[in-house]
Amino acid sequence: MGVVRADIQAANGLELRPACQRLGTIVDGVPGAGAPPVTSTAGQTWNAGAAAYAQAVSTCGNLFDGTPLPPTVLLARTTEALNTADGHWARLAAQIGAPAQIIPANGQLPAR
Numbered sequence: 001m002g003v004v005r006a007d008i009q010a011a012n013g014l015e016l017r018p019a020c021q022r023l024g025t026i027v028d029g030v031p032g033a034g035a036p037p038v039t040s041t042a043g044q045t046w047n048a049g050a051a052a053y054a055q056a057v058s059t060c061g062n063l064f065d066g067t068p069l070p071p072t073v074l075l076a077r078t079t080e081a082l083n084t085a086d087g088h089w090a091r092l093a094a095q096i097g098a099p100a101q102i103i104p105a106n107g108q109l110p111a112r
Contacts, residue, residue: 049088056081
């Protein structure tokens with residue numbers, strides 16, 4: 001996420017595409033990374049956060065697939081989706097009393 005955000009801020013389109021692709025790979029691995037929290041509220045927050053990260057990946061991809069929207073709109077929507085996902089993850093951390101990360105600090109999902 002940090003690399004995607006940095007590339008958006010720097011208007012670095014050459015690096016943004018592979019950064020979004022890497023984020024997409026990580027987000028795609030979320031279902032195999034472990035079970036969502038067991039309480040219904042935390043589970044809903046987990047799902048909403050994961051969906052928002054997936055939306056960020058999708059919208060970022062739209063920058064490179066010919067979607068007929070201005071890049072500024074797509075960049076803003078990508079950033080908004082990341083912010084929404086981060087907000088859900090912050091709420092999840094409060095709900096479960098522990099950090100909740102969709103992406104580990106090292107960028108690698110646990111081995112399955």
